[in-house]
Amino acid sequence: MDRSDNDVAVRTTLTPRQESAPPAELFQTLRLSMLPGIGPRTLRLLLERFGTPADVLAASGEQLATVTGVGPKLIHRIRTADHHVDAARILAWCQKHDVDLLLEASGAYPASLRDLHDAPPLLFSRGTIESADQLAVAIVGTRHATSYGTRQADRLAYGLAKAGVTVVSGLARGIDAAAHEGALSAGGRTIAVLGGGLGQIYPAEHVGLADAIAADGAVVSEYRPDAKPRGGMFPQRNRLIAAMSLATLVIEAPDRSGALITARLAGEIGRDVLALPGPVTSRASRGVNQLIREGATLVQTVDDILEAIGPMGRGIVTEDDRQVRNPAELKLNDLERQVLDAIESASTPIDQVIALSGLAAHQVMATISVLEMRKLIRRISGQYVSRI
Numbered sequence: 001m002d003r004s005d006n007d008v009a010v011r012t013t014l015t016p017r018q019e020s021a022p023p024a025e026l027f028q029t030l031r032l033s034m035l036p037g038i039g040p041r042t043l044r045l046l047l048e049r050f051g052t053p054a055d056v057l058a059a060s061g062e063q064l065a066t067v068t069g070v071g072p073k074l075i076h077r078i079r080t081a082d083h084h085v086d087a088a089r090i091l092a093w094c095q096k097h098d099v100d101l102l103l104e105a106s107g108a109y110p111a112s113l114r115d116l117h118d119a120p121p122l123l124f125s126r127g128t129i130e131s132a133d134q135l136a137v138a139i140v141g142t143r144h145a146t147s148y149g150t151r152q153a154d155r156l157a158y159g160l161a162k163a164g165v166t167v168v169s170g171l172a173r174g175i176d177a178a179a180h181e182g183a184l185s186a187g188g189r190t191i192a193v194l195g196g197g198l199g200q201i202y203p204a205e206h207v208g209l210a211d212a213i214a215a216d217g218a219v220v221s222e223y224r225p226d227a228k229p230r231g232g233m234f235p236q237r238n239r240l241i242a243a244m245s246l247a248t249l250v251i252e253a254p255d256r257s258g259a260l261i262t263a264r265l266a267g268e269i270g271r272d273v274l275a276l277p278g279p280v281t282s283r284a285s286r287g288v289n290q291l292i293r294e295g296a297t298l299v300q301t302v303d304d305i306l307e308a309i310g311p312m313g314r315g316i317v318t319e320d321d322r323q324v325r326n327p328a329e330l331k332l333n334d335l336e337r338q339v340l341d342a343i344e345s346a347s348t349p350i351d352q353v354i355a356l357s358g359l360a361a362h363q364v365m366a367t368i369s370v371l372e373m374r375k376l377i378r379r380i381s382g383q384y385v386s387r388i
Helices: 003-013 023-033 040-050 053-058 072-079 087-096 111-115 147-162 175-185 204-215 233-243 258-268 283-293 302-313 327-331 334-341 350-357 361-373
Strands: 099-103 122-127 136-140 166-169 190-193 217-221 247-251 272-276 377-379 384-387
Touching (some): 023 053, 023 087, 023 099, 023 122, 040 053, 087 099, 122 204, 136 233, 136 258, 147 166, 147 175, 147 247, 175 204, 190 204, 204 217, 247 258, 247 283, 258 283, 334 350, 334 361, 350 384, 361 377
Parallel strands (some): 136 166, 136 247, 190 217
Antiparallel strands (some): 377 384
16 A cells, blocks of 8 residues: 555544644554554653654664664564554544544543553544543442442442543443443443453443443543453553543452552542442452552542542633633533523622523523532522532
8 A cells, every 4th residue: 555545544534623633643653553562651762762653663773772672573563564553454444433543632632641651642532532521530340249339330420420520431341331331321421441442342242331332422442443352451451541530439349459450540640549338248348448448538429529529620621711610510511601600609699690691580590400419509598699
């Protein structure tokens, strides 16, 4: 395939959200980052040394050898990258299956992932990632969940989704699946981060669940679509789950569990670690109970979780440059925001809110009830409200 064929393949794969990325840059990033043996850390070192993926691919063997961790085998792969990665084929697959490629420099790439020193240079994403997904909580736990664990994961995910919080998890059996399903049943958003490619959904029985998630959120992966899940890919995946969330909630995890890895990674990047206690006699809850002993925040209700993430959400800025005072503001529609903007921190007459918002009285009263439920305002009396 010659260069003109490659350019056409890339161009037809770009979506409106990706049009800002030059097609050649996307193509070369894909070719380099998907090379066997190049992980995010090595890739970052290569880009720091040479500048762009195209420059890395054009570098001589002697130049490549100056980068830490790049040995003869990897040098050979880089020098013969087009023999190892059929970028045009990957892009054609993405086009066929409505999968977007999100470059790290693009606006569609999750901003929270940039907190990672080894952030993936691109993500494969089926569905949509929205700015409101900055208000997210990860719910993780054992694949061998008890009925207690799955009920609690479903209950808390449902409540978080109702409160406008995006639920992030890993599409695994047990706690992960219950968390995704709880968010979906509430009509909320959820994001699944895979430990393999989007064309290799694991476990296979969750293909339907992945479809449902993509319709009301996103299924994402840093791995090429045909990458089959392997054991070492799941701990790597866990760092993305932790980074995409303001906090990580662990529900049921034995002494050795991938969920505990996610919790550790969350703590290392400054995210809050939350834990739902389990029976002291349950093997599935030993790791969770130990997390609490070590300082994780004990939670029992959705309100406990919202209280924990409240301060962290205040640093979020929306796409229209609005400073968020409370993370729940990210999920407001235009009418709700209009009413909220008319309410002051001091006691505000409801008649004044009606006048400033320009809305009908019944619309304002109904919206005030919603804002109160989301803990954004409080009623002072029957005729006065104030912003929290």
